[in-house]
Amino acid sequence: xxxxxxxxxxxxxxxxxxxxxxxxxxxxxxxxxxxxxxxxxxxxxxxxxxxxxxxxxxxxxxxxxxxxxxxxxxxxxxxxxxxxxxxxxxxxxxxxxxxxxxxxxxxxxxxx
Amino acid sequence: xxxxxxxxxxxxxxxxxxxxxxxxxxxxxxxxxxxxxxxxxxxxxxxxxxxxxxxxxxxxxxxxxxxxxxxxxxxxxxxxxxxxxxxxxxxxxxxxxxxxxxxxxxxxxxxxxxxxxx
Numbered sequence: 297x298x299x300x301x302x303x304x305x306x307x308x309x310x311x312x313x314x315x316x317x318x319x320x321x322x323x324x325x326x327x328x329x330x331x332x333x334x335x336x337x338x339x340x341x342x343x344x345x346x347x348x349x350x351x352x353x354x355x356x357x358x359x360x361x362x363x364x365x366x367x368x369x370x371x372x373x374x375x376x377x378x379x380x381x382x383x384x385x386x387x388x389x390x391x392x393x394x395x396x397x398x399x400x401x402x403x404x405x406x407x408x
Numbered sequence: 409x410x411x412x413x414x415x416x417x418x419x420x421x422x423x424x425x426x427x428x429x430x431x432x433x434x435x436x437x438x439x440x441x442x443x444x445x446x447x448x449x450x451x452x453x454x455x456x457x458x459x460x461x462x463x464x465x466x467x468x469x470x471x472x473x474x475x476x477x478x479x480x481x482x483x484x485x486x487x488x489x490x491x492x493x494x495x496x497x498x499x500x501x502x503x504x505x506x507x508x509x510x511x512x513x514x515x516x517x518x519x520x521x522x523x524x525x526x
Contacts, residue, residue, distance in 0.1 A: 329514070336496060338412075338519040339451070384450050394502065394513040395464050396441070398450030 302385060302402040310407055315372040317402040319385030320365075326388045328361055329396070330370050333382045342370075342383075375406045410435060412501050412518035420524045421489050429484040429521045433501030440482040441515060442474060443498040451498055457482050489525045496520045 303318045321328070327346045331339040345352045345361045345368070352359045358371040372379055382403050386396040413432045421427050433440050439458045443451035453466035457476035476482045480501075486493055500515035 331517070336445075336447075336520075336522075338498060339500075339517040341514055341516060344514055386450075388513070394439075394441075394504075394515070395453050395456065395466070396443075396451075396500075396515060397453065398443075400450050 302383070302399040304402060305400070306403045306405070308405045308407065309375060311375060311377055313375055313406075315375050315379070315404055315406070317370050317383055317404070319368045319370070319399050321368075321385070321387045321397075321399070322366065323387070323389045325363070326394075328359075328368050329386045329388070330357075330359060330368075331384045331386060331398075333384065333401075334380075339384065372404075375404075377406050377408050380404060380406045412499060412516050414497075414499050414518040414521050416521060417519065418522050418524075420526065422526050423489055423491060425489050425525075426485065426487045427489060427523060429486075429497050429499075429523075430481065431484070431499030431501075431518060432481045433499075434516050437501035437503045437516070438480050439502045439504070439513070440476060440480065441500045441502070442482070442484045443500065444468070445496040445498060445520070447495070454484070486523075491525050494523060494525045496522050 329344045330342040333339045343354045343359050345359050356373045361368045382401045384398050384401045386398045388394050415430045441456040442454040445451040454468050455462050455465040460476045471487045473485045498520045499518045502513040502515045504513050
């Protein structure tokens, strides 16, 4: 079963706009990671945020984590057509060896 | 430095057959995890191999089995294929950094094997 949900399920924006997607999860975590997937192929790791961190940046990406609400958000600034993909959050629960539990994904479409 | 590789890229089988998928981890990685991704869904954890042993398993039946070799490469075997086994199978490799709370294992994914069961 999925750990949580991404919201929205789909997002359509114009190039240059910002895209924000949210992720909710159910259990206590060690860390939360965001991945991108193009056209149903392999996942590309974007960023990892630990449970004691509240915000992290990587290039045009900004991730926030609120462990009290069990939620995270991914912001992509100044989006480009090449950002068109599905985005997944994945949690690493505090249950021992790492086992990523993925959400349902947000499909982002960036139009030129 | 080669990333995670998987073979084959596509596979078509019929119900009841058996299939073997292969994965070579990223150089220096010692842990391999397998995931199943149905169309329109997020990946679901099948199992993880470390030091040639299965050390964690998701909610998948015994028809799904695996193996890890001394060179850390891995195979996923699925017996008695069902139509519902049609999916993208993803392999991910990782190397643990730190322990406990400070453990950070970024998993790097291969391109996947798309399996179609007819």
